[in-house]
Amino acid sequence: MMSAYLDFIRIRFLTMLAYRVNYYSGIVIYAINIGAYYFLWKAIFGSAETLQGFTLAQMTTYIAVSWMARAFYFNNLDREIANDIRDGSIAMQLIRPYSYLFVKMMQGLGEGLFRLILFMGPGLLIVCLLFPVKLPKDPAVWIIYFIMLMFSLFINSQLNILTGLAAFFVENNEGMMRMKRVLVDLFSGVLIPIAFFPGWLKSTMEWLPFQAITYLPSAVFTGRTPMSEAWGVLGLQAVWFFVLLVPIMFTWRAARKRLFVQGG
Template sequence: MASAYLDFIRIRFLTMLAYRVNYYSGIAIYAINIGAYYFLWKAIYGTQTELGGFTLAQMTTYVAVSWMARAFYFNNLDREIANEIRDGSVAIQFIRPYSYLFVKLMQGLGEGLFRLLLFMVPGMIIVCLLFPVHLPTDPGVWVLYLVMLVLSFLINTQLNMLAGLFAFFVENNEGMLRMKRVLVDLFSGVIIPISFFPGWLEATMKWLPFQAITYLPSSVFTGRTAGEEAFRVLGLQVVWFLALIIPIAWVWRQARYRLFVQGG
């Protein structure tokens, strides 16, 4: 059974490889986004040396690594799950001898590995050549960040699964999927670091899983969070990963007793 799950990773990786030109163009798009944010933040800082706890050098690195990390953990599993529920093809998954959600996780991992190797890594190299990105010199920071990056993928995938599974209970959850994507990009810290939010909103974000996707790993990578604090935020990611298993299992269990199929 384990080898079958590995096949799902391989098949999704090869499928993405067939359309790799799309991702090569994506590198250019992400580089343009990073460049736009770099010049924007440079103008905002002006003569100031620090804003929101970030120096300009840290902010430049934060923007670059946050967008490139998004290239790795981003996937469309929410829309895939919702579409399979709406067209009824999910019904067959209930009788197959494997976990539907775990299959989706493996497919997302296959896509993530493709994005990591052919999107994130080459994209980061190009961005480092174009902009003053300061990479950490401590190997321990790199190892810790890679572990946190995997957890970012897992947490984002869990949120996607939850959003997709709600198609069992509504006739059309397209609006929910769009809202979820906006919330993740905004509240995870990709668009603006959470430390720039108003005090009440920043405090609220500490009780939500979004910061564990981008803000916390990128803060560790830039050196803004170091030492014991870095391991504390790693533990926070683990807590959110484990906590999100509960609502996913509950929604999937409820879905087994209610399947409303639209279409033929």
């Protein structure tokens, strides 16, 4: 059975490969975003050496890595699930001999691997040539960062699955999906590092999974979080991964009891 799930990873990777030109243009768009944020933060820093513990060099690296990480963990599983529910194809998925939710996770992983090889990797290389990004020299940082990136992908996919399953209850969750995307970009630290949030909001973020998607891995990569604390941060990501399984299972169980097909 596990080999069947691995096939879903391979099939999604090959499917994404068929549209790879779209992702080459995406590299240019992400480079423009990184450039805009780089010059913005450079103006904000002015003559200051540090802001909220960030040096300009760390901030530049944080911006580049955060946006490239987003290119890796981003997917549309929420929209795919919502479409399956609206057109009724979810009914056929439920009678097949595999776990629908696990299949979606594997498809998200296949897309993430594609994005890592053909989007994030080349994109980071180009950004390093354009902007003063300082990559860590310690191989241990790269290893733990890659592991943390995988948890970022899984946690973001879990949030997408939860949002997609909401279509069972609200029928049209388009607004919810857009709101979720804004919340993830803002509260995960892609747009603004969480260190710059007001104290009460920063404390609130410690009790939510968003920081585990971008801010925590990027803080380790830039050296803001020392390696002595990196394993604790990785453990926090693992905790959120297992915690999010609980609402997914309860939502899935409740959703299957109220399934009705809207399409033909």
